[in-house]
Amino acid sequence: MEVGFIGLGLMGRPMALNLIKAGHTVHVWSRRRESMQPLLDAGANDAASAAEVARRAAITISIVADAPDVEQVTLGADGVADGASAGHIHIDMSTIAPAAAQSIAARLAERGVSMIDAPVSGGEVGAIAATLTIMAGGDAAAFERALPLFQAMGKSVTRIGDSGAGQVAKACNQILTGVGVAAVAEALNFANKSGVDAARVREALLGGFAYSRVLENHGQRMLDRNFKPGFKAWMHQKDMRIVMEEAHRLGLALPSSAATAQMFNAMVGSGLGEDDSVAMLKLLEGMSGGSGK
């Protein structure tokens, strides 16, 4: 399949490479030219703009930082809509607010483009291994057409519902992982400060009802004091901000998410924003007299 790819960052680059590996013809464009080189070396075709990508491929994919970036590459000058022909499908895999996704999809629909919001979970590791969890919202027929592409990048691919539904699922994912990281950091810090071996606590808990992927993976990285991203704390802060803004709009109380969002604020404010989310542990240690027992 001919496919366009826009946004070759930490996640986008391995995802685009997996499309090439699966035999698809990939056309790439990125604002930063140098980020395209690894893809070109792997056989991707160089395009001069998002519009040109859309002229060459009937399905385009974007994965960028925030809603204004999605808007820019799809609806902006020389964006996807400028190059798209009838029946074009655009898949946005960025994490943005559900309301923003719906708004962009509606404006693209006016220009004949069907947009699917398809944010992912699984991090850089999942992107490299093509084992991402993909949560999609949009037209069912468009989703079916794009399915082979999703399957080249992810393992668990689910159409959640109509436009915006993928982003709602992603927001739920970020609530669970954000609150989960905070809970694991609190538990391990609690064990340590109680004079108990936190590694053995984690080991024991993995066999019981407190088992979670976050305890397994993030917990191990906390014990190893490996704070290298992974998923940067400032990005999780951004995602929690989306969650809290939606909660405000809907009139929903999310007390645990609210507390966690404040901890991410504190991480960013205290210079831990470029570390992985697991540096939440360092923040708690800073509030409890350091990393010692």
Next chain:
Amino acid sequence: MKVGFIGLGVMGEPMARHLRAAGHDLAVWARRPESAAALAAEGVPVCATPAELAARCDAVITIVTASADVDALAFGEQGLAAGFAPGAVHVDMSTIAPAMARSLAERYAARGIGFVDAPVSGGGQGAREAALAIMAGADEAVLARVRPLLEAVGKRIVHIGPPGAGQVAKACNQMIMVSAIQACAEALSLANAHGVDAAAVRSALMGGSAASRVLEVMGAKMIGRDFAAGVEARLHHKDFALLMDEAARLGAPLPVAAQVWQQLNALMRAGWGRDDTASLLRLLESSDR
């Protein structure tokens, strides 16, 4: 001074009257003509557009709901900026985002027009009694030009700092006040849960370290089960979205305010947005069941 006024609501109308009573030459503009009818009947000129109002005034005061409203009044079509002569001043007394206040001040400065963000605290009662607390963000010289106007509507006028600083102070004010309303609701709810007379508790506490304006005023409303707005809860809810968004942008953790925000969200969902924020008590009662 020749002064214009926009935003003749519960707060704005008494403020406009105080300006006139202090001897200033008042004119107004209103989006809905009926809200200017009472003043018009008393001989106050009503202009056709904000630009026309700005053209006849040394200063225009606005007090409206949201950042976007102030932006549209100032720089929208037939906005204030189109009418102001150089040297004129826009005093915005709404509660809006500090970033919007800074942006307005910059755009005005490029045209030689002054801007003051001067949000207020004190509610409808403070407005009626010309006893508002005013938190001003502006250049010193600009503020000096409009100080007589502020003195006509407020009792305590503090120059906090440059443009935007008044809105920062207002955000701090909202955070402390609404968090205190929540604390007050929780305390009275605890007294009720024990079957102890909440009115007696409040009365005792007013003599001690927990005494506060909120316990006095909002505590009395809660005990009297008077949930009619003073300030509508939806406005506090709006203010919290603003201040929490700024906190996220700055990387500042506000753990208590974040919880209070969630209570306000639940209050909105319960349908009490147009009631008083004292309704936070009702929310605790409804989660008992």
